[in-house]
Amino acid sequence: MKDKLGQYYPILALTVVVFISVAVLSGMDSFTRDTIQYQKELKIQRMLNQLFPEMSAYDFDESTEIYTITADDTKIGYAFLGVGVGYGGNIDIVVGLENKTTLRGIAVIAHAETPGLGDKILLPDFTDKFVGLDISEVNLTRDGGKVDAITGATISSRAVVDGVRAAAMEKAKLIPD
Amino acid sequence: MAKFWKQFLSGIVITNPLFVLALGLCPALAVSVTVTNGIGMSLATAFVLLGSAIVVSSIKNFVPNIVRIPIFIVVIASFVTIADLTLKAFIPTLADSLGIFLPLIVVNCIIMGRAEAFGSKHPVHLAIADALGAAVGFAIAMIIISFLREVLGTGQLAFKVVPYFDIHLFTLPVLGTSPMALFILPPGAFLLIGLLLALFRRLGVLKSE
Numbered sequence: 001m002k003d004k005l006g007q008y009y010p011i012l013a014l015t016v017v018v019f020i021s022v023a024v025l026s027g028m029d030s031f032t033r034d035t036i037q038y039q040k041e042l043k044i045q046r047m048l049n050q051l052f053p054e055m056s057a058y059d060f061d062e063s064t065e066i067y068t069i070t071a072d073d074t075k076i077g078y079a080f081l082g083v084g085v086g087y088g089g090n091i092d093i094v095v096g097l098e099n100k101t102t103l104r105g106i107a108v109i110a111h112a113e114t115p116g117l118g119d120k121i122l123l124p125d126f127t128d129k130f131v132g133l134d135i136s137e138v139n140l141t142r143d144g145g146k147v148d149a150i151t152g153a154t155i156s157s158r159a160v161v162d163g164v165r166a167a168a169m170e171k172a173k174l175i176p177d
Numbered sequence: 178m179a180k181f182w183k184q185f186l187s188g189i190v191i192t193n194p195l196f197v198l199a200l201g202l203c204p205a206l207a208v209s210v211t212v213t214n215g216i217g218m219s220l221a222t223a224f225v226l227l228g229s230a231i232v233v234s235s236i237k238n239f240v241p242n243i244v245r246i247p248i249f250i251v252v253i254a255s256f257v258t259i260a261d262l263t264l265k266a267f268i269p270t271l272a273d274s275l276g277i278f279l280p281l282i283v284v285n286c287i288i289m290g291r292a293e294a295f296g297s298k299h300p301v302h303l304a305i306a307d308a309l310g311a312a313v314g315f316a317i318a319m320i321i322i323s324f325l326r327e328v329l330g331t332g333q334l335a336f337k338v339v340p341y342f343d344i345h346l347f348t349l350p351v352l353g354t355s356p357m358a359l360f361i362l363p364p365g366a367f368l369l370i371g372l373l374l375a376l377f378r379r380l381g382v383l384k385s386e
Contacts, residue, residue: 011244021252032262032263032265036269
């Protein structure tokens with residue numbers, strides 16, 4: 001067969017291989033798609049649960065990107081994502097609000113800060129300081145706010161504080177009264 | 178059968194991908210922060226190595242020489258995508274911590290290297306032996322490096338695969354409170370891999386004498 005097709009044989013061979021690959025991968029995709037989607041939702045749910053342990057359901061508004069949290073059919077708060085620019089890149093934070101002004105808490109979900117220093121932003125010692133704060137108080141103590149910076153990790157601490165405040169200020173306006 | 182074992186063992190010792198050939202250093206440096214990551218990366222790499230070795234050596238007679246590289250890459254990329262989707266669906270925590278280095282297995286030179294240098298020229302059973310040898314060699318190297326980095330750099334050893342499978346093995350007395358964070362950082366990885374390469378060279382020299 002190689003000889004009959006001559007110079008076209010390489011094109012045919014590559015095309016056949018690519019077609020087989022496409023067929024296998026699209027099968028694989030439809031096999032895993034639902035599970036991957038389910039895992040993503042589970043991840044969001046677990047993240048929201050960290051801030052709202054009593055949560056029974058949540059509702060995501062695509063236009064404002066705010067999660068509204070309910071427990072037994074009563075609204076108990078709102079959550080959304082914030083981004084801070086840290087020492088090692090972006091820090092993704094989930095921010096929880098009890099109402100338009102009061103913070104429920106924060107949780108860092110992804111970061112690339114220095115292990116042993118900047119990654120202390122993950123610890124409750126740091127994140128607990130945000131609980132119950134008014135949005136306007138979210139700033140480092142040295143900058144007039146109520147959050148103490150982590151020793152040796154001022155840049156990471158400031159990144160989290162700035163990310164939380166920016167996101168909270170922006171999203172609070174979008175929360176219906 | 179003797180040939181099979183010879184080829185298999187050569188991948189672990191004489192042509193160990195990391196310590197002797199110094200191939201695949203990029204993923205080795207980047208993800209070897211914890212033993213969990215090291216094992217995960219080794220398993221994904223092993224799957225791709227084995228799959229592509231079988232396919233490449235079974236289709237070698239139909240593959241025209243001038244397009245062999247593109248064809249091998251398509252085969253390898255397919256196996257990487259299968260591994261990527263499977264991990265994302267069933268072990269998402271591991272997929273998250275391996276991050277971009279999971280899809281980047283495509284360009285891991287161990288795989289292309291073994292497919293091109295061995296799989297495309299040998300019968301399937303020898304290609305399997307070669308791939309298994311390279312996979313086990315890579316895994317041993319990854320486990321040694323990631324074990325040293327996790328223990329020295331964090332002072333503890335833990336396995337976190339899924340949120341509910343979280344085993345904390347031990348915390349060292351002094352290192353646990355003040356770990357040598359250098360080993361978690363890239364310079365520590367370079368230092369360790371350099372020392373291990375030197376050690377393996379020395380062992381290799383001793384053996385040949």
